[in-house]
Amino acid sequence: MDISRLTDAYLHRIGATRPRHADAAALRELQARHLLSVPFENLSIHLGEDIVLEEEALVRKVAERHRGGFCYELNGAFSALLRGLGFPVVLLQARVLGPEGTVGIPYDHLALLVETEEAGIARRWLTDVGFGDHSLYPLDLDERGDQKDPAGTFRIVETAEGDLEVLRDGTAQYRVGTRPGVLADFRAGAWYHRTSPDSHFTGSLVCSRRTEEGRVTLSGDRLITTAHGGRQERLLEGEKEILAAYRDHFGLRFDRVPEVRQPSVGGV
Structure with a gap:
């Protein structure tokens, strides 16, 4: 993998410059710019595209193909960018x-622990x-x-089992383990x-x-925008308008409208 070139392409995608120091301020800026630039989307599942959990494939998807992804892809790619910096x-x-307090499957979500050092x-x-x-x-x-x-308002609390729960405005979001993974x-x-009918990703399109x-x-075909606490929802009419919305709001260019499809069992 051409780390330097792909890192530059990734930074360009999110509108960021290469930081002089790998410090907390740079990390804040990178996370915020990533969230403002790269969509959370599950469209590969419904477009019949492979989801390859390998660093180079994930980075290329974001940096070169100008796509988004779901947690494994986005945080997997972002971790490679951060290491490169x-x-x-x-x-x-x-x-x-x-x-209702239900707990997802093991490895339900991928999050990152990032270290900085200053003074x-x-x-x-x-x-x-x-x-x-x-969180931004x-x-x-x-x-x-x-x-x-x-x-x-976020809060991190320790569980009796030694895990950490992340709360947002008093509501638990996810429970994160502290053991390093790959x-x-x-x-x-x-x-x-990507395959289970019990997964909320297989039954709907999200971008x-x-x-x-x-x-x-x-x-x-529903476009939902929230701004300053207000919410608007608009029903899009026809393929042309939907494709334009993917392009204009997310930078995603498709030759056909993604549609929910029955997932096929395959490798990841």
């Missing part, structure tokens, strides 16, 4: 928590560009008090989410991106 990164497995002080950050609507900035992994963010560990989770004012989401 000198940040120490650890992959962490997480399990999404449902509204001899080491800090650890929970970094996540692959959870859809989540990294969360201090060792802080147990409230952490204010443009997306809400991309291959997440293949079973990715396979489940969503944070904006400066709020969020824009395209789900099938």
